[in-house]
Amino acid sequence: MEKITADVVIVGAGGAGLRAAIAIAESDPDLDVALISKVYPMRSHTCAAEGGAAGVKGADDSLENHFHDTVSGGDWLCDQEVVEYFVNQAPRELVQLEHWGCPWSREDDGSVAVRPFGGMKKKRTWYAADKSGFHILHTLFQTSLQFPTIKRFDEYFALELLHKNGKCRGVVAMEMRSGRFFSFQSSVVIMATGGGGQCFPFTTNGAIKTGDGMAMAYRAGVPLKDMEFVQYHPTGLPGTGILLTEGCRGEGGILVNKDGRRYLQDYGMGPETPVGEPVLKTMELGPRDRLSQAFWHEQKKGNTVETPWGDCVLLDMRHLGEKKINERLPLVRELASSYVGHDPVTDPVPVRPVIHFMMGGIDSNLNGETPMPGLFAIGETACSGLHGANRLGSNSLTDLLVSGRRSAERAAEYARKAGEIPEDPAMTAQSEDVVTAIRELLQQSGGGESIAGIRREMKSTLEEGAGIYRDEEGTLKACEKIAELRGRYGKIEVHDKSNVFNTDLQQALELRNLLDIAETVAEASLERRESRGAHQRLDHVERDDEHFLKHSLAYRQPDGRPRIDWLDVTITRSKPGVRDYSGGKSE
């Protein structure tokens, strides 16, 4: 096995990983950065983000406003010092991106334009048409090309963290094209591997979002925080899960059930507003979680429409007319026509809630530090306490930048202090063990389990047991089932034996990661016996600040099952209050 040493290893080259890499390269050209990614950087799922990135801009807005929107949006589960830092740094980071060439949309006077977004009191979402994440990612990637100290390892699949005496010491990865293994040894690893929406059946997340970084950290003994908080987006296309932006409803699209009734009025989001005249915070412009929950009730009542892709409700935009749709929602028209064969100009489009974002992740703080010295975590894979129980739309893209830069500063400092990476046979041995396990996985046969089969079962288990609404019985069942699937995973067979670009093996390894995090989602959902933000329990419908104004922490036990512990939330200025559910709090 080849050994590669670097001062800082970054796993993940999405928005967060790239931002961190640039920050290190800019601040200290003496530090070598190894940037590992399982796909070419511009394929990272940051490219799929449409809406935009939030940061206070303009005289009528204030950092205070952004702070309060975020904290109440997160149902007070946010760590407030993190939010404070975040809202402070957000504008600066977004301007930085502008200086690097991001093609932000503009106002008449040539300044960067901002748009309104759900849950944000003021217009503060910076956007680049309906491809904000795409442009952010490409700007960062292209900017990173000027730094010779960033050494990229594209299409290297990270497998396992290396650690010794509780300290992080690197990571083992496999080069996809050759099947060769590499031991990246370093005193600092920044984990930036994105979310894990692929553990659910319907998701806006790409195939690569398999929670690898979370699982690696979890197996290395680092807890996963707030895993029960998973955000649904109410209007995804059935089948593919492709996102139809909130803009559809912002422009005046309405949601109806099979009887043509605007059912949202039955779930506390009324009174019904006139068609084509959307009113902020009511009906279709209610919050994401509420809309998704209303779908669930309609489905239970049998009011949903049966489609080839399962139960749906209808997003009706016909009254907007062809001209407006072409002008404001061209991508939506293209996506809906192409993927479900319904042109919004002439047909209502079937939609359903789809998994969108994981608030939870590797336990980290303001600086991206995790409980394991030397291991940092940023972006969607981390849970710094910024998003609390429910992320506000457009806070995530900004977080990639803010947490990326901040953790890079700290990581650089840590690396400089740690100095030379010593030759350590124990690390090489640890790496060898990882490889041996994979070789064994490749060899084993005859177990009779298939990767796709277990994956399907896992997905439907989570959807049923830890979906939009949860209860004791369902989550318990999900926990058992996933533990069982984890057992059966031992009997899978990897048919592809090639060393070259073995995607069969990759999918097997990703499935293992998904199972690990799926189990923490189910287990944390079971233990949080209250309803808060994206976590709604039918058997505990109220928020319970007395017992659960706490982060959950999932630790992996020796038998592989998670143990849930609790951690206090940092509250500085904003005491828990009523989250105004009459609308608009969530994005």
Next chain:
Amino acid sequence: MAIAKKAFVWGLFAAGGTVTAFVFPVLIALFLIVALGIVPEGLRFENIYAFATNWVGKTALFIVISLSLWHAAHRLRVVFHDFGVRMDNAVANAVYLVALIGTVLTAFYLYKI
């Protein structure tokens, strides 16, 4: 860094391409008309001679022919390349030389008129 000579060569090619697109259809049409046995008024010796002795006429003829030659030469160079002839330098020298000869001849005859 200096820009490759190709910038110059290409500039002439593009100018020539525009000229041929605008002028050659009507030029070919004139040849066709003549071939059909009709000699239009303007192509009678006295008239065409008068046109070609006029400096405006001379300049126009020179520009059209030389740029078109250049255009043809450069494109021919690419055609050779596209047909798999890979002695680009030799090809370039040959085609540009022919274009140059054409240009010199044009100048020479125009001068003599």
Next chain:
Amino acid sequence: MSMRQMELEVMRYDPEQDDEPHFQSYSVPCEDDWAILDALNYVKENIDTTLAYRWSCHMMVCGSCGMMVNGEPSLTCKTFIRDLPDKVRIEPLENFPIERDLVVVLDDVMEKLRMAKPFIIRHDEPPPEDQEYTQSRAALYKFKQYTMCVNCMCCYAACPQYALDSSFIGPAVLALAHRYNIDSRDQGKSERLDLLADHDGVWECSFVGACSEVCPKSVDPAAAVQQMKIDGAKEWWKQKLGGGKS
């Protein structure tokens, strides 16, 4: 929804087994609204787990799923079976070495991306860190189209000049250089000139235009390259004429 039985003829190549690529046929029950990528995923999940190909977003934005579909470079998540005959041939993108099955080696273009210097270069001070550049909508519009490239490399698979000589920098990278050249915030045009100067740069393009015809994102790299040539020609005269004076 009705089903349609499709026959996929997929090019396979495993360097550890094969000396050269061969075709393998799969009969796939497809739903009407499927893209070719869905059919491949069906194969991978249900018929043959060893098939290797790249994909991620399934929404035409990550650029990883470019392949030849019946000879045409295409994003397979954007190529729908309803537009295709019952028998479809799927090959890895042309003009790139085949790593494995439908996966090609992209090293060459990835390295060339760097040559475009695709980042803002400034000689003057940028504005302070809390203040953005002003850029009119017109100025943004000027280069916006060239920012839409997803690096799917379909244009490289379509460009015969790249096929004939892979030292040619090629459409997408040149379009990217042009994107920065004409961004009102950038002052690095002269540093990107070697793309114009070099023989492998814009001059290798003979304006076949195939790149723009296949581009799934309407980037129109052919246009960018022609504009760069005009820029180059202008610059040449400027240097010649200006050179005398200095």
Next chain:
Amino acid sequence: MSRQPYVRPVSKTTWYMRNGRYRKYMLREVTCLLVGVYCFLTIWALAALAAGADTWNGFLASQQNTVMVVFHAFALVYFLIYQAFDWFKLAPKAMPVQLGEKKLPDRYIIIAHYVAWAFVSLFVFWLTGVI
């Protein structure tokens, strides 16, 4: 090492047979031969003109035969399709015109080219007394 990327052969001489798009391109490129031919025909005409009225008339007479009629007719059609119209079609790519926040639609640029082309053609016909 297990990697062994496979490079598909590309024929340097017959690659354009691969698809219609390439063939069309090649048909366009070979218009340069026609341009060359007409350049030298014109130079020949100039030489005749320089030599005096008799030579000029002789030149005209030499052109008047069926072979030339067929050749010119073919050349005219071929040239129009593969060079002139193609050139006009592609012009907006090379020289886009932006008016404020919108690009002038390509068709206007193309139409402008056709108008100019018609004007040039008519002018030449007028000059030569065809019309």
